[in-house]
Structures are given as C-alpha cells and as structure tokens.
Amino acid sequence: MPVSVQPRPGDPVITPALVAEHGLTQQEYDILVAMLGREPTFTELGIVSALWSEHCSYKHSRPVLKTLPTQAPYVLQGPGENAGVISIGDGLAVAFKIESHNHPSAVEPYQGAATGVGGILRDVFTMGARPIAMLDSLRFGSLESARVRYLFGGVVKGIGDYGNSVGIPTVAGEVMFDASYEGNPLVNAMCVGIMHERDLIRAKAEGVGNPIMAVGARTGRDGIHGASFASEDLSEASDAKRPRVQVGDPFTEKLLLEASLELIASGHIVAIQDMGAAGLTSSSAEMAARGDVGVTIDVSRVPVREEAMTPYEILLSESQERMLVVAKRGHEEDVRAILTKWDLNAEVIGEVIAEPVYRVTEGDRVVAEFPGSRLVTECPVYTPEARESDAIRALRERDVASIAELPEESDPVWTLERLLSSPTVASKRWAFRQYDTTVRTSTVVPPGDGDAAVVRVRGSEKALAIKTDCNGRYVYLDPRNGGRTAVAEAARNVACVGGRPMAITNCLNFGNPKRPEVFYQFREAVAGMGEACRALGTPVTGGNVSLYNENPAGAVYPTPVIGMVGVVESLDHVTRSRFPGREDAIVLLGEPTDELGGSEYLASIHGIVAGQPPRCDLERERATIDALLEAIAAGLVHSAHDCSEGGLAVALSECAIGDPERLVGAEVSLDKWSDLPLRALLFGEAQARIVVSTPDPQRVLDVAARHGVPAHTIGSVRPGSDALSITAAGRTINAPLTRLARAYHEAIPRLMTVGAAEPAILEQHPKPAEV
Amino acid sequence: MSRFRVSVNISPRQGILDPQGKAVAEALHSLEFADVRDVRVGRFIVMQVDAADGATASQRVREMCDKLLANPVVEDYQIASVEES
Amino acid sequence: MSRFRVSVNISPRQGILDPQGKAVAEALHSLEFADVRDVRVGRFIVMQVDAADGATASQRVREMCDKLLANPVVEDYQIASVEES
C-alpha cells in the first residue's frame, strides 16, 4: 500500500525558481514528477538535486567513460565501487582511487584540500584495504600572484596536516603552474591501500531486515549542497550560496580508519560506505541501488551536532568522517562495541527492506519516498554537442619553429637555468618537505628521488610503484594526443623506478561540458586515454570527474590526471633517477625530434602556448617500457629518468643536480643530431625518451635493439666534475652544477617567501592580501 | 601619536566544526570537569600599535584582521582590549 | 546553579621565542602596517561552565588551566571574561 508523503510544516513551496536554484532543469523536474506521479516535497527536491548533480550522477560524462577499457585478469574490482582493486599475487590486492576537491579548495584551500584527503582515504579503507600511500596532483595559476601563493601554501599545508596526522605517507605527485588555473586550482588526491584479497568488501546493501547504521562523527550543517556546488562554475554567485565550509578532523579519521578495518574483519557487517558528497543521501541511495533492495532511513535517529536540523539538512549534510554501515541483523551490539572501543558512535538509523522503495522518515512521518532505485538509475544522461574551438585549432597549427630566439638564448645555459627555475619544472621539495613521507617505514623511493614513488609491500618481495601525471597544455592543444600522453608519461615514470604498469585511476578535470569546445576536449581526451590504456595494458579501475572548472576568465586546461599503479617484482629492481657516483655510461632510450609545440620552453621563455604537442606513439612507448624493464631486471641500470617538461637538457640536469647534497657532473655529446635545431634538441619534449646510466652500455643497446627501440650512448657520468657539459652541433655548453642546482632547488622557496600572505603563518589560515 | 596594546580574539565561526574544542571538552570531562560544555579553541593575538588615539588603533587592527589575521570563511574576530601602553 | 560563558587567553611566556608572532609582524609590515610591533600569538579558549556563581566558574576554569589548558613551562594564562549566559 502506498504510504502518503506530506510536506513538512515550514517547508518552502516548490516554485520554478526553487527548482532552478536546486540546479534542476525543467525537463529533469518533469522526469522527477513522472517518476513520483506527484509533485516532490522540499526534502525530495533536495535529495534529487544532489543525486542528479553532475558530481554524483556523471550525467554528462557517463556515456564517454563507458568507452574506457576496464578489464584484465588481475582486476578484482573495476569502476563503480568506492575504489578499484587489483590483485598483485600472493593473495594480496591493491585498492586505489583518485578524487578532486577543486571547488572547496578554491574557497578555503586548507580545509578544502584536507577534506579531499580525508574523503579519498575513506574510499580506500571502505574496500577493506589499509591505506599505505597518498599522492597529490596540483594545478595553480602563477606564483607571482599573492592569491595563488596563498592557495598553493594552504593546499599543501592542508594535504600535509591531514595525511601526516592520520599517518599515511604522501609519497608522490606533481604540481604545475599556468595562468589557465588562476582562480580555479585543481586539487586531486590519490590514495593507495593494501589488503588480503579475502577481505575485499563492496558497498552493496543486502539482506532484508539488516540494520543500517550511521558511524563516526555527528552530523552538522556542513557543506550542504556541496555536491551541486562542485557542479557549478566558480563565480560571485556561488560565493553567495557557498555551502558552509567542511572542516576536517584527521584525528577522528584515524579512529574511523582503525574501527572500519576492525569492523570489516569482524564479519559483523555486509557493507560499508563513506558519507561523502551529498552525504547520507547518496551513500544510502547508492548502496540500495547496488544491492537492488529497498531501504528506509529515519533521520530523527541520526546523531546530530546542531539543534533543530531538518530532514533536508540531515540528508544533504557533508559533515566529514562519517560512514554508513549495513550490519548483519542481530550484530548491532558487536558493531557498537567496536566503534566504542575507538571512542566513536554507531546508531541504527534504518533498515534494508523488501519493498522496492527508497524511503526517508522523520519519526513515523514519511518525508521522502522514491520508487526502487530509479532515483539512481533513471537520472537523465546527456551527450552534448562537441566541436573543436577554432581558436585552439589555430594555436595548434601555428608554426612555432619560426618563433625568433631571444638574444639571451645565444647562451643555452641561460635558457637552461630559466627552465630549471620555472616553477613547473623546479624541485617541489618546498611542498613535499611538509609531507610525512616515511611513516609506516615502507617508503623505498620518496618524493624527489625517483620518477615515481616506490612503497614496499610488507611480507612480500614486491613493491608498488605509483605516480600521477598529466600535461594539461598538451591536452589543450591536442586533446586526443594529450590524453594518450598523460597515460604514457605516468607509465614511463612507473617503469623508470622498476615497476611494471598495471592499472590506472583517473581524475578528469574539465570545464563546462555544455560548451561544445569543452565537451569536445572531454570526449577526445578520454578517447586518447582509452587508446593508451589498451596499448599499454593498463585498464581503468575507477576515477572521478570534475567538470565546471571555470572562472570568469574561461575554462582551465583540460586536465585528465592519471594515477598509475605498477608492481616492482623484486626489491633489487628499484631504480632511482639520480646519476650514481661512478663513471657510468649514459644511454638515451628513444630519440630527439624537432618538436617544440606545447613545450615548457615556449611557455616560460617565450610566453607562448601553441604548436602541435609532441606526438605520442603508443607502440614506441610500450616497447621503450619493455626494454627499460628488461634492462633493469638484468641489473644493467643504475639510474633512469624520463624526459618530460624541459626536454633532454632538463632531464640530464635533474639527474645531475637532483640531490642537492650530491651534485654529479656529466659529459654528453649530442653531435649525431646536429641536423636538429639546437633548441629542439635540448629543450624539445619528444616523448618515449628515457635517460639511463649503466656500467654496460652495449648490453643496454642490445636489449633496446631487440625491442626495436632506438638507443644511443650519449656520454658518461663524471662524478669528479663540477659541470654538466653538453656538446651539440659542434659547440660545447658548460653548465656549472652549482648554478643549475640553485635554479632548480631555490626557485619555489624564493617565490613562496615573497609577499605578505604566507599561509603557514597561522594555524588557521590568514586571508590573502589581494593584489 | 601614542602607543596602544591591542588584543584580538579569533575563534571558529558558530556552527563550524571545531575538532580541537571537541577534543578538549572530552579531555576535560574525563578529568572530572563534568560541568563544562561547548568548548571552542581559537587564537589570541596581542600587539603594540602606534596611533593617534585608541579608536584609530582598534580600527587599524580591524583592518589587519580583515586582511591577514582572520580567515572570514571559518573564523570570527573581536577586538578584546585597547589600552594605552 | 547557572551557566557562565568563560574565556581564557593563553600566551607564550615572556622570553619564550614566538616565531608565529614574529612572522605575523613581518607579514603585517609588508602589508604596509608599519605601525605595529611586538606581536604575540597565543590561544583563546571559550567555554560554557555550570557553577553557583561567576567566582566559582572562573575558579573552575583556573583549575582546568593549571591541569590541562596551559603548560606552565612555556605559557601564561589569564581569565579574560566571565559572563552569565
């Protein structure tokens, strides 16, 4: 029998204006009315506005995401759960996921970034995995701006303070700076966890009569409508209806982490899920939909932090450090006992029911009811028009080879120093020095020592190699090629430390999908990613989409951040990027080209973002990775570093000066490529290139040849020397190591100490001085 | 021109979660201070300001709070005292 | 028995280096607040206390400070206000 849903006394009446304010189109509203067979109550409108927001529903992205490869024999859990899971053998599995917190971080960088870390940690430990590593992928405007310094400083401190407190090492990431991210920084956090395959648990409500329990922190009015907020352009308008900032409590998170893992191991529960975006609403609706069961929730039983909270507020609150648990009937007390041990609450707030409805009550008054899981499954899906912007095509087609050199460039050392001190290239130690990188005593290769992080897996000879990457400039100028390149670079970085790339998670940061040029970028970039994942054998196990990354100035660069996980088969294979303290030969896998498009050289020396970005040849990438891994396994490789922003000259410099306490000289000859323009040879960003140092160059060349990878011995390490000397086109460039080191290591610290608004000054962060 | 000692109290906004206050309240309870609730932990800043008079001094400090000392997104501030020193 | 709102200021002892205060002062100077000096940053704690009267309430809070809220090795505290709420 259909129960009657009445509006609560005091509920606002549903007007077109109110509907619009909830981000629903008229058409979506009609679908809702048709589904209900009546007008929704205010509470129901709130529920739907959250579930049908871009953030929760993926309504503009789902069809495109479906084209990504997700299969491999070792994939235990693909997209659709809180995190992806792959098997690494020995009965062990790895859960990992990346998530964005861009909009909250633009409003309140410290709390925005901190709660981003908290959310992604929960996504991983709710799979039954113990988090063992964090990564952060960040994009900001220019550090010349005080506002940007405030955002960068606040975000880094927020990530550090949260992860450090919970006790998860932050071991890798990247930071890039470009005007396109001004006002809309990107803050993507990735978490990697380890578990026994047998402990894998899914967020799927099951078992009629099983109690649904709210676990962890109490519910307050934090971040109500954060999910819809995350689905809007950042503008003055969103300032007004800004949700109250969510404040993270890493201490409670740590207790929740331990309690949840104990709970999962205890066998007292059937499902557990984070109350993340759209809080109680999305967690309960999604768990019900996955299990294809009905649920009923009584909001009056939810532990609250503030007085007189309405069902609407309780359902949509995004208070942090909360979990929704489906317990086994009769085990409520066992669940409560475990939570109590960790000083946390657990309250029964609802039940799994046979009747195919999603019902919310307040005491015995029904305040919301939807038929079955249609609420989740019948969310409208859009495939907007896609058209490339003529302006961007023109930029790509621009002939950048003809751009005149600056007079100063007659001295390539000047150019090299400029590149090394460009914040995008320069050492990020200022950031990761604030991250606990060694807690858990498993970090084999910490930030800055290798192209990816290496974290050992206790109780096995294996280790994990992990890294995030994406060059948004490449994607902007050529989305498909850029999407491929993002995956390829992440794979290359993982291979450089000795890891076999296994699978990816991804965070798709794009602008407003309703604009054809943006949706074009989205569709093409994802297509490119898919091609690369197929070619490199790294399926997609999950990810996150963040759209509407815009500000009055326009959209950010399309930035599909790739989080790659690889397996290092033996700890003997672990390889770092610095030159060793011995006279090794230097071998270049891959070849330079005349490509300059989209390069850091054009951007930071000429202030130009244009041209065809370096072509990504996936067959070549794969062969290069295979060759490198074979050489590493054969014990032939003492160091490996790929060429990315800044090209070969920057890569060689990083190998020489990466460790400020141990500068190592080198002597390199690039004469065999004298036909190439010098600047392309030194600073071009041709892909699929890796700088390797080896005691046995011939065997490395043989391995490369067998894989059809071009390779050349280009010089040797000179531990005694105090310069990096490069001979090219008949002339010799002598770059003093101390100058290169100063440029590379001091650039960001210098920038971060200018100006007033040093975010580190106060524990809570001072408002930036507007400039 | 004279010198004033100005002090400001900065505390988490009403309704904003204050994990520190929560932890302190719980600690106090376990120490048999059962009679305490709603603990909020903020910052206390004292400084010397040169100004023509007290009103100007406190006005200056307001500006400092708006610009740097307080984060309006999560904090409220209040000039606690202005004394000629 | 009534309820009082009691606030305490806890600040670094004289002679104890206060890098936060120093950094704030420098930041203020670079923001053209040339007229400020001797900035000290401490903690501001507000709480609700049930007590017979104001004197008892503030006495209770003193005990809390001696026991937990302030560290006598490096900090001084001062009851800033006691108001019936």
Place this chain on the structure above:
Amino acid sequence: MKFGIVTFPGSNCDYDAHHAVTDALGAEAVYLWHKSHDLEGVDVVILPGGFSYGDYLRAGAIARFSPIMREVVAHARRGGPVIGICNGFQIACEAGLLPGALLRNAGLQFVSEPVRLRVENQDTMFTNRYSEGDLLRLPVAHGEGRYTADAETIERLEGEGRVAFRYVNAAGEVDPAANPNGSVNAIAGIVSAEGNVLGIMPHPERAVDPLLGSPDGLGIFQSMMAHVSA
C-alpha cells in the same frame, strides 16, 4: 626481553616501532592499549610517534592523562626504561618524565626529511652501542619539535651530559641550517636525570633498514637490548 608499545588514540608510529623491535631487532613486542592499566610485564616502554588526540591543544597534552600513563610513570619511577619518540617525546615532557617542552618549529612548517644527529653521550642505556661523535642519519617528521627549557634546565642537561643527540651538519658541526626546528642548542634527544627515560624527536624506528635509506636507528634498540639483558 619484551618491549611494550603504547597505542594512544591517534598514535601512528606504533606499527613502525613494532616492526623495528620485532623484524629488525628480533625481540618481542606487544601493543599496550591506552585505556589499559597493565604493562604486561614489559622491560621497555615505547611511547611512539603520531598525533595522539590529534595533537589538539598541545602535542601530548591530552595523551598524558591516559590510564596507561599512570603505569608508565610508575615504571619509569622504578627505573624502568622508557623511550619517547617524536609525539612520545612530547608526551613524556607533558607527563613530567622529562624536563622542558617541544614547541612549534621555528620555521612554522611541518618538516619531513632525513637529518644528521651526533651522538653526544655513549654512556646511556640508549646509546651504549654508539660511540661519542658518531653521526647518524635519521628522518624527522614533525611540526612541533623545537625543544625549549629555562636556562638553568638547559645548563643542567648540558652539565650532566643528558643531551644524548644533537642536530649537526654533514661535517658533524652544530649549524643553524642543519637544525630542522630551532631547538635550543640543537638538542634532538635528552635523557632523564636517572638516565632511564629517553626523549628523541627524530625517528630511529624508521631507520632500521638500508633499503629505506638508513639503518642508523637500530643502535638505540640494540643498546636497550644490551642494557636490559646485561
């Protein structure tokens, strides 16, 4: 011999300490729950690093009131060895097992990096496996590690040889640039007047394996082993 590692709410290096003691040192270790009143007959108590009670209010301020701390203090008063690492050092100071306090880093930022320590006194139960002047490579990871105490206390610590470790540069010299937090006299670790309590900000338990950069921290655990079994 048996090590007891206290797990406070928010401890996060208890696992690392357990790994160091069992896997690297090969001794027995048990976790001691903060609500417990039983030290389970351990020979050495380790107060591990982390963020007990979120480091809210002051690092270590709340943890010192945990039930288990009453037993730990009694154990120390009986002369039983206690080592406080990082947050454990802060807790030991708050609990009065060691003098002084650990304040916000002078640079105001959390600092995570390998540092160099010089062994200042080899005649303690925590350092007998080192020689004076030895240089150790250990990681630090803290935001509140600036050791402070009044002038007399510092004088006494120095005079009685109770400064066990100091931050130094590659040349083994005290150098502001090599002092990660601005500690008075570059103090990184001290022992109690009776010599049975060690507080150290850097993490010896994270430096027990060359694979992870340095085995230099193992000596502290071996020293305790030698002392207790002697």
